[in-house]
């Protein structure tokens with residue numbers, strides 16, 4: 301592994317200052333994506349700024365109809381948190397099916413959204429639930445936050461501090477896992493809040509997570525799997541690789557969307 | 567170089583390491599605890615699973631400096647002298663290994679499972695083992711061993727209460 305300096309600040313302000321110190325400084329959260337990337341020499345940071353000592357970035361609370369999750373909260377903590385389980389069981393279940401137990405014990409929600417892997421689970425769940433990503437500078441609605449494959453609205457020196465998720469009336473996330481990597485070959489999240497539905501898809505789009513307007517319109521009329529009969533997504537613009545063609549993914553999107561609606565309805 | 571101190575298998579240890587030293591390399595090279603294995607470069611195989619502050623993690627995907635002050639347990643820390651840990655005993659009893667390469671990670675992962683969920687059933691065990699790859703056994707006997715080992719750990723806990 302290439303060499304770097306290591307810093308462990310205890311506040312957001314000190315983390316941002318440490319980031320400014322090195323010419324290729326980067327933050328490490330759970331390290332479950334970043335460390336393998338460095339090992340494979342796809343990243344070569346001059347400095348690693350470890351966020352694990354930043355207390356302000358930890359914890360889960362309920363604030364005015366939303367669940368607020370600190371960026372450094374692990375997938376395992378979200379999955380087993382009683383408040384998340386009670387208020388947004390779909391989010392607890394999403395987190396509890398990311399990777400494996402050891403990935404969930406280290407990987408964080410902040411790292412996952414900042415990384416915006418096109419096959420990651422949180423981006424779909426959070427987009428369907430119309431979450432807001434909070435940074436040290438501003439609050440960014442999910443629709444504006446995820447901007448492309450591994451791309452987000454984060455600017456240099458901007459850190460995700462927490463994610464706030466409005467409690468939906470109903471929601472579910474169904475993942476069709478790629479069996480080797482356990483990421484989503486395709487994953488679909490649906491959420492209904494006050495009659496309006498949102499549908500977000502991961503694993504399929506060339507630009508990462510995306511919403512399906514036709515499906516949302518159909519489900520806002522009637523939130524049932526049957527409402528999606530006749531709705532389809534265009535295979536153009538979807539990923540095609542050895543694990544699945546674009547047409548296969550397009551078909552999976554609608555199949556999983558129906559299953560997700562059925563699951564959300566309980 | 568950075569200095570790190572942590573507790574490994576109940577003993578305080580410290581050392582000077584480069585910041586890019588992986589925890590698994592610190593354990594294997596500096597402490598000569600070679601029971602923790604490295605099977606991949608991609609954080610996917612689970613051969614390196616250890617416990618950090620009571621939770622199972624992949625020692626290949628953590629820096630030694632990130633374990634500063636932590637309480638670490640490796641496969642070498644499970645047995646009580648000559649007496650195998652109930653999970654190790656169950657792997658022996660149920661023939662839960664062939665070449666043994668994946669076994670330390672399997673056992674450490676299994677102990678975390680048994681500590682987290684009482685008497686896990688087959689489905690729970692298979693889901694939990696998502697991050698532990700075995701190239702030999704076909705998993706069948708590993709699952710049987712973990713079922714039995716979890717029961718034995720549960721019985722041990724009840725006896726202690």
Ligand SMILES: Cc1cc2nc3c(=O)[nH]c(=O)nc-3n(C[C@H](O)[C@H](O)[C@H](O)COP(=O)(O)OP(=O)(O)OC[C@H]3O[C@@H](n4cnc5c(N)ncnc54)[C@H](O)[C@@H]3O)c2cc1C
Nearest residue numbers: 329330331332333334399407408410411414420421460482
């Ligand atoms: C075997 C395996 C299986 C996996 N399976 C899945 C899966 O099924 N579904 C899924 O969604 N994911 C999966 N993952 C990815 C996992 O969820 C990672 O934990 C996650 O993508 C990154 O989180 P992290 O905390 O580990 O971040 P890190 O690896 O520490 O960081 C990732 C990137 O985000 C940046 N970053 C981290 N935190 C912040 C912050 N607060 N503000 C700004 N930038 C930040 C870092 O600089 C880095 O560029 C898997 C990973 C592995 C190794």
Ligand code: FES
Nearest residue numbers: 605606611612626
């Ligand atoms: S060595 Fe393969 S997961 Fe750690």
Ligand code: FES
Nearest residue numbers: 664668700701702
């Ligand atoms: S026993 Fe050989 S890899 Fe599992």
